[in-house]
Amino acid sequence: MVNAGIIGQAVGLFAVTNIDDIVILALFFAQGAASRGSALRIVLGQYLGFMAILAVAVAAAFGATFLPESFIPYLGLLPLALGLKAAWQGWRRRDDDERVELDHGPKALEVAAVTFANGGDNIGVYVPVFATSGLPGMSVYVVVFLVLVAVWCLVGRFFATRPFVAKALSRWGHVVLPLVLIGIGLVILVEGGAFGLGFG
Template identity: 60%
Template sequence: MTLAVSALQAVGLFLVTNIDDIIVLSLFFARGAGAPGTTFKITVGQYLGFGAILVTSILIALGAGAFLPEGVIPYFGLIPLLIGLRAAWQAWRNRDDDDDDDDDDPGRAVAIWSVAAVTFANGGDNIGVYVPVFLAVGPAAITAYVVVFLALVAVLVLAARYIATRRPIAEVLERWEHILFPLVLIVLGVVILVEGGAFGL
């Protein structure tokens, strides 16, 4: 796998696993509109939270790779597959819920730690997805993933800032995220299982 391919895959993986972050960050921007330093605080908080997600994922992957037989690694594809199935089940179960919680309170200060904490707490699924991916690739590819991810964090923050001032876009993303998220995770899990030859596939 070339670094260019790894970088392209990293872009796709980042976009898929951070769709919900765009919505959350746009709400932070809406809340902090007019308050000084809002963009700086949200950017730093997002980098801290996402950095913690990456470090956790890499440490788990390194530990698992050191102690698990190579033949077991493809079965980590079950993690995103199960997360995707669980998300799909929750989306189906809550299909009739119409919760429109508008958290528009412009001018309130946004704390760096709150953005970081929400980002990390919201990244449990990210860790479950990144670990099997990192286990399936080499150190060079992991480096490519990390570099692309960190670059895209800035893009994510800018996109969220843009969305915060364009409510219809946020509503569209929120409407379809519950379908895209489980669908892509299920596909990702199946691909990891198949490419690794799990279950004799």
Template identity: 60%
Template structure:
């Protein structure tokens, strides 16, 4: 269940890891964002309606705004190629993870509602976030993938973020 709902996140993680900077920011942001997803899921499973279904698509504004900001920065920096690319911050990664987690929440809430092992799921999912981070880092470090990400990653990240934002926004 975790893998199916996070395949798209693996691509985003590889893009984040491919950017210059400390990998700990990506890992910390991923954990922060996924912890938010789990918190909303657990609250939803326990009967609290934290986020009404009609508001979920508006979460798409987060990756959309981050993608537009990244595209704007890329466009502004095109004149000065001397600057290295900025590493994504913890909050950027967390925001993208959380905003991209609508499908996770939609899948997890019904499962968490009927299980007697709610906290086991939470623990396993948090362990799997680490595995996902390792897989994203691994993908970003493969020569073929790394070359592609080095050549196109700075362009792909805003495009992917904008696309995710639009899909989430218009999914409702």
């Protein structure tokens, strides 16, 4: 029988380590609002990115290190590059009154890259929890996390489709999204001390 306490811990752990993903998801959903199939690509990308995080964390919990700790700060290059790309595309189309939102909305692999990079620090939190939970406990964490990814996608889409939020994101999303992605990239790089950027 599954311990309800582990489920509660899994929910709490997911929430505190992924709360910022809701904002990013809302921006992605707003970006692809006018594009058919965009929502499915965003959900797929979110799952791909998060499953990659889980795969690395589970492997590390069993003692296999596929992603050296010193490499994690450099994951910031992924959202930084995507943010710069989005900024360039938005600037290039600034005079187009019938602008198509950034290549018909975000691509699944772009969402996955941002999700994985933004969750790189989550790996360090998940590994000791998984390692001390045993295989049954780890399985519960993984299942709960994967269910909550869907919940996070629904919440992100909910915010993106609220009239006030949708209007604001429609007007400013092409500016905010690149800034958020670039900001995430820089924070990951600086906090991790990549390229000697750390303050400590």
